[in-house]
Amino acid sequence: MSRLPRIKHVRAFVVKNDGTGGGADYHDQGDGHWIDDHIATPMAKYPEYRQSRRSFGINVLGTLVVEIEAENGVVGFAVTTGGEPAAYIVEKHLARFLEGRDPSEVEKIWDQMYFSTQYYGRKGLVVNAISGVDLALWDLLGRLRQEPVFAMLGGAVRDELIFYATGARPDKAKELGFIGGKMPLHHGPAEGEEGLHKTIAELEAMRNACGDDFWLMFDCWMALDLNYATRLAHEAHKLGLKWIEEALSPDDYWGYQALKKNAPKGMLVTTGEHEATRWGFRMLLEMECCDIIQPDVGWCGGVTELQKISALADAKGVLMIPHGSSVYSYHFVVTRHNSPFAEFLMMAPGADEVVPMFHPQLIGEPVPVNGRLKVPDTPGFGVELNRDIALHRPYARP
Numbered sequence: 001m002s003r004l005p006r007i008k009h010v011r012a013f014v015v016k017n018d019g020t021g022g023g024a025d026y027h028d029q030g031d032g033h034w035i036d037d038h039i040a041t042p043m044a045k046y047p048e049y050r051q052s053r054r055s056f057g058i059n060v061l062g063t064l065v066v067e068i069e070a071e072n073g074v075v076g077f078a079v080t081t082g083g084e085p086a087a088y089i090v091e092k093h094l095a096r097f098l099e100g101r102d103p104s105e106v107e108k109i110w111d112q113m114y115f116s117t118q119y120y121g122r123k124g125l126v127v128n129a130i131s132g133v134d135l136a137l138w139d140l141l142g143r144l145r146q147e148p149v150f151a152m153l154g155g156a157v158r159d160e161l162i163f164y165a166t167g168a169r170p171d172k173a174k175e176l177g178f179i180g181g182k183m184p185l186h187h188g189p190a191e192g193e194e195g196l197h198k199t200i201a202e203l204e205a206m207r208n209a210c211g212d213d214f215w216l217m218f219d220c221w222m223a224l225d226l227n228y229a230t231r232l233a234h235e236a237h238k239l240g241l242k243w244i245e246e247a248l249s250p251d252d253y254w255g256y257q258a259l260k261k262n263a264p265k266g267m268l269v270t271t272g273e274h275e276a277t278r279w280g281f282r283m284l285l286e287m288e289c290c291d292i293i294q295p296d297v298g299w300c301g302g303v304t305e306l307q308k309i310s311a312l313a314d315a316k317g318v319l320m321i322p323h324g325s326s327v328y329s330y331h332f333v334v335t336r337h338n339s340p341f342a343e344f345l346m347m348a349p350g351a352d353e354v355v356p357m358f359h360p361q362l363i364g365e366p367v368p369v370n371g372r373l374k375v376p377d378t379p380g381f382g383v384e385l386n387r388d389i390a391l392h393r394p395y396a397r398p
């Protein structure tokens with residue numbers, strides 16, 4: 001039995017949409033932001049939903065903030081994507097498996113959260129909620145034990161992290177010291193040959209701006225079909241595209257298997273940010289769907305589940321490079337040999353300067369300098385919740 005104080009309260013907050021946008025639901029940005037500027041998606045087949053992903057609701061959920069308070073008053077917290085529906089699941093369903101419990105029982109708590117919601121969860125919003133609770137629990141454990149999360153995961157295997165940047169300006173990313181630039185794909189099958197030509201022209205311009213050795217990647221955000229993705233991969237290979245990311249629907253394991261087989265030699269196929277749990281990633285790995293898996297630790301099940309996912313990948317010699325999730329992925333990546341680099345999402349509207357990914361929600365959120373970051377060894381995930389943001393607890397319990 002551990003000597004730690006028991007869990008007293010679990011609280012779920014949302015951040016009132018005050019127009020500032022951003023935070024854990026990082027797609028919730030204003031007009032003119034690169035992240036919402038004519039990016040290819042599965043909805044682009046409908047012209048009315050082609051210009052802006054907000055038009056079809058990419059930012060409809062908003063941020064979920066989970067707080068877990070121990071008997072001695074110490075509070076752990078985390079942020080992820082989920083908003084009010086996730087807050088409902090946390091307060092009405094998941095909290096019962098934590099309140100009164102020993103906070104060190106992360107495995108038993110995760111098992112009860114997952115299998116009690118399996119009849120309506122398994123992936124997506126419910127696993128986002130489970131992830132938020134799990135991340136807050138690891139933050140609380142770190143504060144109670146006065147250890148950074150990476151120390152509780154086996155310790156750092158490298159002194160610092162190196163990053164590639166995601167954003168519309170890989171040329172700026174190179175100037176800022178990143179090892180590569182992942183661009184959003186602006187045109188998908190609905191825009192036919194003209195769209196494909198535009199994409200290749202964009203890539204050629206960035207290749208000319210960045211030189212031959214700088215990593216360039218496309219993030220296709222589930223927008224393509226197998227034939228289009230295969231053609232794009234072969235055309236882009238001529239310009240040294242390093243990887244093609246999330247080209248197909250997350251459910252199309254068979255399509256990814258074929259894309260990986262048909263892709264040009266040397267082109268990496270990557271996916272996983274909208275996959276969840278060890279079982280979903282086992283499918284991607286055993287069907288040999290990709291060269292790199294990219295779980296988001298705030299969406300795949302949290303740290304407790306990412307340990308299992310990462311081990312599956314490691315056993316198969318597959319890299320695990322988490323989808324950008326700020327400190328929540330940094331503390332994991334620094335402890336794993338099959339995570340040699342990390343993603344940094346450029347949240348400045350022009351993708352031309354480094355700003356904290358979850359700004360303004362996390363006080364002390366570290367950012368890469370010259371594309372590198374030494375993970376701070378402060379307890380938990382090493383950040384504090386900015387209580388000046390418009391926090392609201394929609395399903396408060398007595």
Ligand SMILES: C[C@H](O)[C@H](O)CC(=O)C(=O)O
Pocket residue numbers: 035039166183184185219221273323324343345
């Ligand atoms: C750029 C992509 O469309 C998306 O907004 C971010 C993403 O998938 C990633 O960072 O990976």
Ligand SMILES: [Mg+2]
Pocket residue numbers: 219221245246273323
């Ligand atoms: Mg992506």
